[in-house]
Amino acid sequence: MPPRYDAVLFDLDGTLWHFDDAPPPEEIAAFIAPRLERVITGWGQHSTIPYDALDLAIIAGFRASDQAADELHQHRHPNRVDDVARTLAAHGVTATREQAEQLRDTLSFEIEILRPRLFDGTLEAIEALRSTGARLATATNRSHTAQKITQELRYHNLAHHFDEVLTAGDVGWLKPHPAIVHVALKALDVPPERALMVGDEPRRDIAAANAAGITSVLITHPDRVSPLPATPDEHPNFTIASLAELLDLIGHR
Ligand SMILES: [Mg+2]
Incomplete structure (x- = not known):
């Protein structure tokens, strides 16, 4: 039986791997603080709050702008450089655009710190x-660049299996906006009816796949509240x- 699908798009966090073993945010912030x-x-400047608190404030700033985007039902990916600059200003640091960008990259630490684990199998x-010959792409809502996500895929020994690595940060739209799916289909040169997308969040992954007209697959890993x-x-x-x-769905087993 020939496969029913030529391409599979994957959400990453909560779909391929989890962060259940990650240390608490305070521990991560303490690690980042010296950087x-x-x-x-x-830059010849100083934060008015301790640097581990500044790190947490920057992360809180990211969350606030994600939430604002959600509430407005606009799914433009927030501009992280603006977010960083705003939080710095609130704590006595005036950063140029380039400096805010430098700081955003400083926050992008090695994946090992988060202790990610692949789900069994x-x-x-x-x-x-x-x-089966399926072409694979990521379709993650992460802000990170493809380069950073590729490092994570490499950490899990998965990078060589992915033809395209797409992130909301690079594409500029967050799921449920279907833009990332459209970009993936174009990059893989696959029509919508020959693609499926797997994700763990109905309101993000499934809604994006449905909006783009590809087959949507919800994964509910055992022992997890989905x-x-x-x-x-x-x-x-x-x-x-x-x-x-998935292999049964693809029609190859
Ligand atoms: Mg997910």
Whole structure:
């Protein structure tokens, strides 16, 4: 039986891997603080709050602007450089655009610190999908660049399986906006009816896939509380409990 789909788009966090073992935010902030201090004192300036608190304030600033975008139902990816500059200004640091950009990159630390873990069977399922000839792309809502996400994929020994690495930060729109799906289909040269997308969040992943007219697949990993579809546009075409079940959907098992 020929495969029903030529391409699979993946959400990442909560779909391929989880961060259940991540240290608390305070521990991560304490790790980042010396880097922030080095950069800001290098500009001849000083934060009015401790640098670990500044790190947490910057992250809170990102969350606030994500939430504002959500409430406005506008899914433009917030400008992280503006977010950083705003938080710095609130704490006595005046940064140029280039400096705010430098600081945003400083916050982008090595993935190992977050102790990510693949869900059981992820590697095997991706390898098996690959052997069907399926083309794979990421479609993550992360702000990070493709380069950063590729490093994470490499950390999990997955990078060589992905033809395209797409992020909301690079594309400029957050799921549920379908832009990232459109960009992926174009990059992979696959029509919508030959693509499916797998994700763990109905209101982001499934809504984006549905809006773009591709097959939507909700993954509900066992022993995890998964959000349920709240509106008709969040209803998936299929629900699976493990990535291995994707092979049945693709029609290759
Ligand atoms: Mg997710």
